[in-house]
Amino acid sequence: MRWHAEHIQTPREMSHPADSVAWKTFDKTHPFFASESRNASESRNVRLALSTDGFKPFGQTGSQYSLWSVILTLYNLPPLMCMKDPYMFLTVIVPGPNNSKQNIDVFLQPLIAEINDLWTEGIPAYDISRKQNFQLRAALMWTISDFPAYSMLSGWSTSGHRASPYCMEDSLAFSLKPRRKTTWFDCHMRFLNRNHRFRRDEKNFRKNIPSFLVLLHS
Numbered sequence: 024m025r026w027h028a029e030h031i032q033t034p035r036e037m038s039h040p041a042d043s044v045a046w047k048t049f050d051k052t053h054p055f056f057a058s059e060s061r062n063a064s065e066s067r068n069v070r071l072a073l074s075t076d077g078f079k080p081f082g083q084t085g086s087q088y089s090l091w092s093v094i095l096t097l098y099n100l101p102p103l104m105c106m107k108d109p110y111m112f113l114t115v116i117v118p119g120p121n122n123s124k125q126n127i128d129v130f131l132q133p134l135i136a137e138i139n140d141l142w143t144e145g146i147p148a149y150d151i152s153r154k155q156n157f158q159l160r161a162a163l164m165w166t167i168s169d170f171p172a173y174s175m176l177s178g179w180s181t182s183g184h185r186a187s188p189y190c191m192e193d194s195l196a197f198s199l200k201p202r203r204k205t206t207w208f209d210c211h212m213r214f215l216n217r218n219h220r221f222r223r224d225e226k227n228f229r230k231n232i233p234s235f236l237v238l239l240h241s
């Protein structure tokens with residue numbers, strides 16, 4: 024469980040999320056959780072990920088029965104272990120027969136309460152390898168899902184004009200004329216450098232797009 028803090032990272036290589044900037048930033052932001060030295064007892068604190076997806080236990084055809092499983096994984100462990108089934112915990116099953124898009128919150132509530140407790144208070148635990156008692160805490164680092172399930176977990180609708188959870192209401196999505204289909208055509212130009220040659224390209228991009236909208240987010 025201390026592997027993430029004790030392993031030696033090959034320079035410029037990422038073999039585990041613990042090598043990532045995001046992980047290190049998390050540690051810096053929450054020193055009480057991670058400890059600044061990264062090798063004190065706090066490295067035994069648990070790093071969790073939550074993943075969920077719908078599942079049809081009776082196959083794609085025949086009975087239309089769909090349930091949702093929520094699996095917690097442990098990212099303290101080395102890469103060879105952290106994605107193996109003994110260390111993946113099936114914590115919640117949302118029963119069918121219907122796809123319970125809104126109800127998943129209800130089923131997740133006890134789990135979220137417990138994760139919150141583990142983050143704020145922790146629980147007394149015993150480390151058998153060091154023969155020590157310590158206060159074990161846990162953090163939910165991220166969630167893993169497809170894009171529709173992202174909306175169920177986050178509460179942000181991932182369909183329609185504001186489907187992007189990053190751009191939110193700043194989205195430049197618009198409807199195509201005949202069938203009101205949402206499109207993000209040309210919406211990426213604003214991420215280009217202000218002097219990028221595409222900015223002046225009037226031929227290959229959408230015409231009559233107000234230039235202030237394009238520049239707004241650059």
Ligand SMILES: [Zn+2]
Nearest residue numbers: 187188189190
């Ligand atoms: Zn976006």
